[in-house]
Amino acid sequence: MGELVDFFLRSRHFILFVLLEVLCFYFIINTSNYWSATYFNTSNRYAAQVLAWSNAANEYANLRKVNADLALENQRLNAQLTKALQSRPEAPAEYRADSAFADRFKFTVAKVVDNTTQFANNYITIDKGSDDGIRPGMGVISPTGVVGKVRVCNHHFSVITSILHSEYLVSSQLVKANEIGTAKWDGSDPRFIKLLDISRYKPVSKGDSVVTSGHNSTFPPGILIGRVLSVAPMPNQTFHDITLNLATNFSNLSFVYVVENRLQAEQEQLEKQVDNEK
Template structure:
């Protein structure tokens, strides 16, 4: 404390000068209308800038929690959309969709902690496992479209083979105005060619179907893993040879597999029931 007092004593003249300057400035501002207004405007400007910078830093620090909240809300929205699409799937038909069937899909948010795209068999690892209710066979999607299927689970993590996998097959459907007008469907199987992680092949589409470049490709209703209507991509190239029964179709994937951060794990609550029934029927017919 004594050292502080000695320091103040040594610079007493400078401190007196600063105090007198501040008093002079205050008297100038208070006794001159122009200076008063200028000082008020300047101080408000810098105060606003300081507040703006403070809010920017605060908002930036809260981005993580805001992002998590938005992702959770998106999961609920996807559940609602899947339900609406199920009800709408048979619109105009005599059959009325049961609410249990329409509400069969649940969505859980997970973070991608590992991912490959340059192999013939590509996988993802997500940070949710059996303790979170994840099981092998569940579908995985992202806000842009289809991602893959859960292959193996531990308590806290799950291994997912993406659609960029040589053994992955996704039941798909082409959507466009011409097909809707004819009340027609163009169903096929999406299979990755093993080269370009941005492109997938669509097979078994009848050459006489009314389709064109740019048409949307989505998951079909003949699917127990993914909700129908989930985006797969858009047709970027199609051709057919004279002796072929089906189109050769390349689809530009909607999902950017190189930049996956968050995904939604899809649980079809009726999947096991359907598979058990189909398996029992198959065994009876053997």
């Protein structure tokens, strides 16, 4: 307390000067319309700027919650869209999918906690595991396209084999050309992927969308994989050399959706039974 008193005694002249300046400033503002208006406008401008900075800081602090809410909303919309597509497939008008088939896909939102893109075989770790109903073999998509397939799980985490893996294949379909092929990463650039097994005698257009085909039990049909970037004939072969721009940007992957096909085990069991009888 004594040191505080000593400080005021030592600084009494400066403190008096500051008080007199504030008093003069007060009298100037209150006795002059011009300076009063100037002060009012200036203070409002700076107050508005400070308020804008405060709002921007609050919005930035809430981005994590906003992103999580958007991911949950996308999960709901994905389920509704997939159900609608499964209920109305490209088939004769008299065909109608039964309710179990239309509702066979379920989506679970998860956050990416680790992700590699620089290796020949890349993996992704998410914060959902067996306690959340995740199992090996389930497909994984992003809000923009295909991501990969669940490889292993524990109670709270799962590791996904990324589509950026040299041995991972995805049954694919060219939308305009209506041709079935296989998407496979060549291990070079994480922005691009190859589309294999498309006959060079089939017309392929740059910009054509490539989506998951109905010839797999992992993904719903129609999930975007990429768009055709370039088309060229493969030397000494009867196939196109097709490069796609990947729809999913793996460099900033934050949220993904794990796809459960409720009828997958039933389908694969039947197909395996047929293969064993051959």
